[in-house]
Amino acid sequence: MAKSNRKPLIKKLLKNEMVRFFLSTGVGFIVDALVYYFVYHYIFITAEVKILGFLISRDVISLIISYSCCIVCNFLLTKYFVFAHSKLSSRNQFARFFTVAFLGFFANLLMLRLFVSIFKVYPPLARIIAALSLGVASYFVHKFFSFNIKRNPK
Numbered sequence: 001m002a003k004s005n006r007k008p009l010i011k012k013l014l015k016n017e018m019v020r021f022f023l024s025t026g027v028g029f030i031v032d033a034l035v036y037y038f039v040y041h042y043i044f045i046t047a048e049v050k051i052l053g054f055l056i057s058r059d060v061i062s063l064i065i066s067y068s069c070c071i072v073c074n075f076l077l078t079k080y081f082v083f084a085h086s087k088l089s090s091r092n093q094f095a096r097f098f099t100v101a102f103l104g105f106f107a108n109l110l111m112l113r114l115f116v117s118i119f120k121v122y123p124p125l126a127r128i129i130a131a132l133s134l135g136v137a138s139y140f141v142h143k144f145f146s147f148n149i150k151r152n153p154k
Contacts, residue, residue, distance in 0.1 A: 017082060021139050024077035028070045029131055030135045036066035037124045059116055059123040063109060071089070083147035096146040100138070107134055 013019045044058040051061065075097045079090070086093060108130045115126035143149050 005042070013055060013136075015145075018139060020082045021078065022135070024081050024140070025074055025135060027077055028074035029128075029135075031073045032066045032070035032131060033128055035069045037130050039065050040124060048072050059112060059126075060109065062123070063105075065113055065128065067101075067108065069106050071098065074101075078142060078147070083143065083149055086147040086149060088148050093147055096148075101144055102140050104134060106131065 014023075040058060040062040044061055046058065048055045048057055049054075049061050075094060078097070079086070079093060083093075088096075108127075111130035111133065112123070112126050113130055115121040116123050119126075121129065
């Protein structure tokens with residue numbers, strides 16, 4: 001009998017745009033964290049990596065790769081699961097989404113460097129803290145800018 005009570009609650013929750021957004025970004029976050037962990041521990045095992053003549057620390061290159069995977073995952077989920085009613089073209093949505101994500105990358109990078117370099121937090125944990133701390137702001141930015149959803153649609 002408890003099962004029949006859960007379904008309406010789940011359906012009711014899934015009707016809420018913000019709940020759907022955090023579910024979709026949660027999936028993207030899991031992709032980000034898993035890719036970051038894998039790349040950090042199994043691909044770049046030295047402290048620094050030389051790419052195009054630049055030395056990049058492994059926590060930063062891991063962030064670049066994991067964040068790129070996360071952008072694609074989050075865009076697709078957000079476009080089709082959260083803001084499917086957006087009237088903007090897919091190209092405009094992605095361009096806006098990418099712009100926000102690009103700026104968000106530098107906010108994440110700043111926070112990652114702060115936690116790793118200053119507070120000496122384990123880099124995969126610092127990545128999680130940085131991502132979670134920027135999550136709420138991203139909902140509103142993506143809703144009103146990336147997908148151009150009006151506050152009071154008529």
